[in-house]
Amino acid sequence: MTYVDLVLRTLSTGGETEALIGGDTRLTRSQARDLVFRLADGLTRRGVRPGDGVAVFIGNTPEAVLLTVAVHLLGCRLVYVPPEPGPGELAALIEKAEVAAVVVDPGFSDRLDGWHLQDLPGDPVERTPAADFTTVSYTGGTTGLPKLAVHPERSSVKWEAVRRMPPSTMLCNTLITHGSGAGVTRMALVTGSKLVLGPSRFDADAFVRLARDEEVATTMFVPPMMYEVLDHPDCPGPQFLGVSVGGAMLSPHRLRQAVERWGPVVFQAYGMTEALGIAVMPATEVDLSRPETLRTVGRPVPGMEVEIRDGDVWVRGPMVMEGYWGEPPLRETADGWLNTGDMGYFDDNGYLYLNDRSKDVIVTGRTSDNVYSRLLDDFLVTLPGIRQAAAVGRPDDALGEVVHLFLVTDDDNAVDFDSIRDSVVAELGELYQPSGVTIVSQLPLTKVGKVDKRRLRARFR
Numbered sequence: 001m002t003y004v005d006l007v008l009r010t011l012s013t014g015g016e017t018e019a020l021i022g023g024d025t026r027l028t029r030s031q032a033r034d035l036v037f038r039l040a041d042g043l044t045r046r047g048v049r050p051g052d053g054v055a056v057f058i059g060n061t062p063e064a065v066l067l068t069v070a071v072h073l074l075g076c077r078l079v080y081v082p083p084e085p086g087p088g089e090l091a092a093l094i095e096k097a098e099v100a101a102v103v104v105d106p107g108f109s110d111r112l113d114g115w116h117l118q119d120l121p122g123d124p125v126e127r128t129p130a131a132d133f134t135t136v137s138y139t140g141g142t143t144g145l146p147k148l149a150v151h152p153e154r155s156s157v158k159w160e161a162v163r164r165m166p167p168s169t170m171l172c173n174t175l176i177t178h179g180s181g182a183g184v185t186r187m188a189l190v191t192g193s194k195l196v197l198g199p200s201r202f203d204a205d206a207f208v209r210l211a212r213d214e215e216v217a218t219t220m221f222v223p224p225m226m227y228e229v230l231d232h233p234d235c236p237g238p239q240f241l242g243v244s245v246g247g248a249m250l251s252p253h254r255l256r257q258a259v260e261r262w263g264p265v266v267f268q269a270y271g272m273t274e275a276l277g278i279a280v281m282p283a284t285e286v287d288l289s290r291p292e293t294l295r296t297v298g299r300p301v302p303g304m305e306v307e308i309r310d311g312d313v314w315v316r317g318p319m320v321m322e323g324y325w326g327e328p329p330l331r332e333t334a335d336g337w338l339n340t341g342d343m344g345y346f347d348d349n350g351y352l353y354l355n356d357r358s359k360d361v362i363v364t365g366r367t368s369d370n371v372y373s374r375l376l377d378d379f380l381v382t383l384p385g386i387r388q389a390a391a392v393g394r395p396d397d398a399l400g401e402v403v404h405l406f407l408v409t410d411d412d413n414a415v416d417f418d419s420i421r422d423s424v425v426a427e428l429g430e431l432y433q434p435s436g437v438t439i440v441s442q443l444p445l446t447k448v449g450k451v452d453k454r455r456l457r458a459r460f461r
């Protein structure tokens with residue numbers, strides 16, 4: 001049984017119940033079910049067959065969510081197109097993905113040719129969902145073309161167990177084409193929850209409004225989004241049943257704030273495009289009197305093997321991709337193991353901690369020591385007046401790299417670099433001493449809403 005079977009089953013009951021909300025559109029379960037079949041019919045009439053690749057260049061709309069379900073219903077390979085590549089990159093990516101069809105959101109049609117999503121629906125012809133299909137996701141943060149991570153359906157989540165979770169109102173803050181957003185949308189549809197779609201580009205005002213007006217009970221943040229909401233003058237109170245946060249390093253200080261504000265409902269999840277779920281720290285185990293519970297990303301999710309090799313986190317199991325499109329599968333090249341590119345360690349009780357992404361480590365000093373930029377970021381935001389912080393390596397002739405800070409502060413004048421440096425040295429030692437600081441009004445974010453350290457480093461190159 002695939003998630004598509006379960007979604008259709010859920011949408012077949014309680015037809016007038018609201019199922020998807022986004023922008024000005026509100027769809028009931030029966031309207032949503034109808035549209036899935038009509039989109040599948042539209043694709044079939046245009047010649048799409050099981051096994052074909054269908055690229056989707058879409059924003060966060062109810063119709064786009066249902067398109068992804070329709071593609072899987074037909075047993076096709078769903079290829080997510082990243083939101084903001086340049087036109088040349090877009091064309092190269094489509095070619096690399098070897099797709100039979102491209103569907104574009106009308107709002108994006110000036111950048112890519114394809115069938116317009118709003119013209120696609122045909123007749124509501126009922127179909128039996130295919131037993132197998134794949135999803136191809138783009139990776140972020142590399143130079144050049146994103147890599148395409150292939151996830152076969154059969155290997156992923158145990159949807160029948162998910163279906164037993166109680167329905168709620170879920171707000172999706174991240175892109176539906178990213179693993180995090182795609183996961184939230186499927187979870188909502190399978191559990192019969194009301195899915196509320198936030199804008200494609202996160203906006204804290206919109207979050208606050210939607211959380212209040214739609215009485216949102218569960219949501220998922222990438223850390224910088226949660227920080228913005230916590231700093232918002234109308235930040236919601238304790239209305240949530242579950243708040244998941246993951247996708248980038250989470251500051252323990254900010255996690256504490258979130259738990260103080262929303263109660264014991266905030267949990268951390270660790271995953272990546274190539275391995276959709278790696279570890280999770282249940283909200284009930286986050287204990288404000290035990291600081292280590294604010295730092296750990298939890299224990300491996302069932303079925304996943306996690307090993308530390310030379311400081312790097314390696315993973316294997318059902319949530320790991322088959323491989324990159326166009327490259328040999330991981331089971332042939334590495335016995336199914338994937339190097340996450342994250343550095344970490346386990347404590348004696350089996351909880352996993354991440355030190356840094358290996359490319360964010362700052363290598364400095366005469367003996368080329370490692371400065372974990374994440375430790376600095378976490379410490380800096382505990383200092384008065386500092387809201388957000390990103391430490392990066394700046395090239396240096398004598399020392400290889402030196403530590404440079406980018407800070408978002410409450411009030412530019414209030415921050416005194418000497419006292420910051422003294423505090424850093426007192427807390428983390430001489431090695432971590434920053435040699436420069438830039439005050440910025442905001443940190444650059446990737447398309448998915450994570451702090452973009454690559455762009456910060458590029459300022460020095």
Ligand code: AMP
Pocket residue numbers: 139140179245246247248249250268269270271272273274297340341342354357448
């Ligand atoms: P992406 O493929 O865009 O989802 O990025 C995956 C990367 O995000 C991982 O390799 C980690 O570096 C980072 N990440 C994801 N979840 C967490 C988490 N809970 N804590 C720290 N870093 C995380």
